[in-house]
Amino acid sequence: MIKRKNNALVPYLLSYPLLIIYLTFLTLFASQANVYAQEGDSGISTDPAIIAQGKTMFEENCRACHAVDRKVVGPALKEVYNRKDLAWITAFVQNSQKVIESGDQYAVDLYNEYNKTVMTPFPFLKDEDVAAIVAYIKDQTENAAVAEVAEGGEGAEVAAADEGSIPSNYLTAILVGLLIVLILILAVLGLIISVLTKYLREKKDLDEIDREVVEQKFGLEKVLKSPGFLGIVVFIFTAIVVKTIIDGLYTVGVQQGYAPTQPIAFSHEIHAGQYEIDCNYCHTGVTKSKNANIPSANICMNCHSAIKTESEEIKKIYAALDYDVATNQYGPNQKPIEWVRVHNLPDLAYFNHSQHVNVGGIECQTCHGPIEEMAVVRQYSNLTMGWCIDCHRKTDVNTVGNEYYDKLVELHDSKDALKVKDIGGLECSKCHY
Structure with a gap:
């Protein structure tokens, strides 16, 4: 017989989902330990x-x-x-x-x-x-x-x-799965309450206290104040906060999608895409230097001293070079164009463009994405250490016609292609001074 006088039946039963969730987590941790x-x-x-x-x-x-x-x-x-x-x-x-x-x-x-x-x-x-x-x-x-x-x-x-990390979408799936399970549990409990209440109402031998509990009406205020409901709210709030913190930690130092406004509107979509100008024509250091370098305004003038001279954006180049269109003369008051850097690696990381482009044969799009389709340049890849390491694990070394690698390929002695990781691509000192 039910002997609870002051506690409502519905809030009492609704306190079970929290207990079930706790037991679920304990089971998960126990199974992980049993691995x-x-x-x-x-x-x-x-x-x-x-x-x-x-x-x-x-x-x-x-x-x-x-x-x-x-x-x-x-x-x-x-x-x-x-x-x-x-x-x-x-x-x-x-x-x-x-x-x-x-x-x-x-x-x-x-x-x-x-x-x-x-x-x-x-x-x-x-x-x-x-x-x-x-x-x-x-x-x-x-x-x-x-x-x-x-x-x-x-x-x-x-x-x-x-291996070794839990992507954000996995965490989201876990939380959604737990929420669905919780809703199902509540639905089952609601059905149980309904059936149990109906059964108890039909009984004739209930004492006054039990009858009072069975006949009591559902009160939303009591449910909202019940320990079970408050526990569920606290659990969901804590889960959302933890997920938000984890997502935030994964984005520290990551500038993927960064597309700053430049002092002069330059479109790669027009130059590299529509007119198919080779990247090396403007970025002259990409095959022989650590840096790809930002093109000088003089490179722009190879074409724009005669092309689209009336454009307001081109006039900004003329102003930087103190160039007179009428006389085709450069004045003494030249100043650099203050381009905003888009791709930033931390100072502790070493990256050499010539090693990747000239020796490795890596295409620009591998790291920079479909640059020929960008009207405004943005950081396409996340450029994290994990992203670089993953590339080194999967990328074949370009050994064709390179005598430097002949002996190394022979010593490797494997039917698999020689990967970057096989030639020290995962060594810390390769990228960190």
Whole structure:
């Protein structure tokens, strides 16, 4: 029998969704924690998510010196988990010199075998990171043939590049999914309340207190003040705030879409698109310099000393050059045009246009987008470090006709194309001084 006199039935039942949501999150966190418990007899995880995570970290940190099936700079890692236990492997990866100095015989033998070369320490790799790498090595060892086919496709590279972050659209989908689940729960509870109330009203043996609870009318004010409703509101508000903060953090320093107003309206759509003027004609440093350089006004005058001389925008160039159209003479009061820079990399990042355009053969549109269609130049790509690294992972090195790479291609000895990451494209010092 129901013994609640002062609490309304509907608000009481509406307090359950919050409890269900909390239990859902606890279940999610518990399942995430149990991922590391999904291990085989060797104590190494067989969970696909852990293996995928291990593959990403192996590609980023280990592949330059190690392969699973063959000796490269360091030993082949096939069945390394059978040679030493996971704790030893973790200690060696994080600081191999410390293990060697401890007198460990296996570590000392490796040190002597490889000409007393100490492996680069990886102190930033946590124990679970190393465990994930070992899980990937074990998977590659046991499924070598399948893994070889899988790694040959572009999809595997893209998947590896996307590991380690939760895009904003995923967070939005999660929140929408939770909201839909909450609405369904409320609908089910409403149906249960309706059926239960109808059933109780038909009973003849209810005492006065129970009858009072059953006969009470739905009160919106009571629902709005109920702990369940307030908890739901707080939860939704907190989720929106957290998502907004995360979205904001992802956009710090990102100027994608930035299109400032320039002192002179210049249209790439007309020049590069309609008249098909080569980018190199104006941006003369793109094949031989770190910077592509902003064209000087003299380059503009190669055409506009005779073309569209009546244009108000062209007259701004004349004013900057102190140029007299009638006499075709330049005066002494010249001043630079104060163009607004569109693409800005942080000072700590090094980028060389000539290396990418002249050596790498990268098209302008790869980074700058359909520049030939832009009436006003905007930053097309986000130019984040992750964006650059993803490009280095997927882009083939242009080795044709370049003797510099001949020996490197021979040493690479793989049916796969040589990627930028294979020639140090993921090394920190490549882009950071």
